[in-house]
Amino acid sequence: MRLLIVEDEKRLALSLAKGLTAEGYAVDVVHDGREGLHRATEGTYDLVILDIMLPGLNGYRVCAALRAAGHDVPILMLTAKDGEYDEAEGLDTGADDYLTKPFSYVVLVARINALLRRRAQGPGASPVHVHGDLKVDTAARRVFLADDEIALTAKEFAVLEQFVLRAGEVVSKSEILEHVWDFAYEGDPNIVEVYVSTLRRKLRAGLIRTVRGVGYRLETEQR
Numbered sequence: 614m615r616l617l618i619v620e621d622e623k624r625l626a627l628s629l630a631k632g633l634t635a636e637g638y639a640v641d642v643v644h645d646g647r648e649g650l651h652r653a654t655e656g657t658y659d660l661v662i663l664d665i666m667l668p669g670l671n672g673y674r675v676c677a678a679l680r681a682a683g684h685d686v687p688i689l690m691l692t693a694k695d696g697e698y699d700e701a702e703g704l705d706t707g708a709d710d711y712l713t714k715p716f717s718y719v720v721l722v723a724r725i726n727a728l729l730r731r732r733a734q735g736p737g738a739s740p741v742h743v744h745g746d747l748k749v750d751t752a753a754r755r756v757f758l759a760d761d762e763i764a765l766t767a768k769e770f771a772v773l774e775q776f777v778l779r780a781g782e783v784v785s786k787s788e789i790l791e792h793v794w795d796f797a798y799e800g801d802p803n804i805v806e807v808y809v810s811t812l813r814r815k816l817r818a819g820l821i822r823t824v825r826g827v828g829y830r831l832e833t834e835q836r
Contacts, residue, residue, distance in 0.1 A: 637771040786802060
């Protein structure tokens with residue numbers, strides 16, 4: 614999943630980006646409200662982490678502008694303020710959740726995961742996806758093939774997750790790059806092929822089918 618952090622405390626922003634990248638997310642960082650609004654409007658993000666006290670435009674105005682333009686991306690607001698009025702104002706502008714600084718990194722990750730699950734699966738849906746003898750738990754980040762648990766790196770899981778959430782659909786290489794690697798990635802786009810090859814080796818070759826000239830599709834056949 615691809616996240617945007619809009620936070621003017623650069624040390625905090627970069628620390629969060631480093632941690633979330635290690636969790637398997639693609640993370641972009643900006644430090645100004647206007648730039649954050651532009652990036653969130655132009656980019657394809659699965660979630661925005663938005664500070665309230667920002668130069669240019671504050672977080673309330675960025676959030677309100679995104680909602681007024683019809684963007685339904687989940688927004689998690691961060692603030693050093695504390696009080697019911699601040700929380701109410703943030704939620705009234707369209708934020709999905711609210712976290713007061715200082716906060717626990719573990720709590721932040723849990724909130725992010727909850728918002729992403731809610732968006733991808735709808736309320737009350739299970740985070741466990743079963744496709745034939747493949748079972749993927751996007752909450753616990755565990756993968757099983759038949760009775761065996763398969764160990765994947767964070768990036769391998771992130772690539773597999775793109776296929777699982779769109780099982781049966783063709784997912785293009787560019788879509789995978791956009792959601793799994795950040796916007797600053799300037800390496801070889803064939804990195805996707807490398808990860809698909811690794812997943813086929815760790816799981817089963819027939820699970821991920823190449824649709825020539827278009828992308829890849831997760832198949833659901835049994836052994």
